[in-house]
Every structure is written in C-alpha cells, then in structure tokens.
Amino acid sequence: MGRRRRQRQSPAEDLFDLLFELTGMFWQIGAVVSAVLMLVSFTAFDWANDQYAKTLSSPYLGQLAHSYGWIFYLVPLMITGIAIMLGLKSFESYRKSQF
DSSP states (O other), X not given: OOOOOOOOOOHHHHHHHHHHHHHHHOHHHHHHHHHHHHHHHHHHHHHHHHHHHHHHHOTTTHXXXXXXXXXXXXXXXXXXXXXXXXXXXXXXXXXXXHO
C-alpha cells in the first residue's frame, strides 16, 4: 500500500554499515580496519592525555578538569568500541569460512 521512507543517514553511518557488511563477507577487511582503528584509538588516547594535562595546568579550567576530565577519554573509548565490534564480526566471519 504505502511505501516506507528510508530516513537519511549521515555518510559516516553509511560507511560504518558498509564496513560492517563487508566484514561479514570478507574477514580480512574487518581485521585490517579493526587494526587501523586500534592504532587510531591509541593516538586519540595520547591526544586525550595531552589535553587533560593542559587543562589541569590551566588556572581557570583546572577545577573543571578534576570533575569532568573523563570526558576527554570518550573519543578513544568510542573508537576502541567500534574496533572491537568490527573485530568480533571479523572473527565470526573467519569462523564461518573455516567450516
């Protein structure tokens, strides 16, 4: 009767969906992307440590950093979470290809 309209997704969501589907088909793609994302998350963690140290040394933002300093570490945690999800999907695809 009526067609359902697909909601528009951002290009980042489309890219993530594409990588997730490709990982289901080819485990090698998921392994490489997961490894690259882990390296990016280490770099982001280094950046977060640097920003946290700069904020702590600031006379105006020091108190705020003591209370909300954990916010700097959300970006590396999100990247790590995506890497783990792709890694698990890659492992699942690898297991399927073996049997």
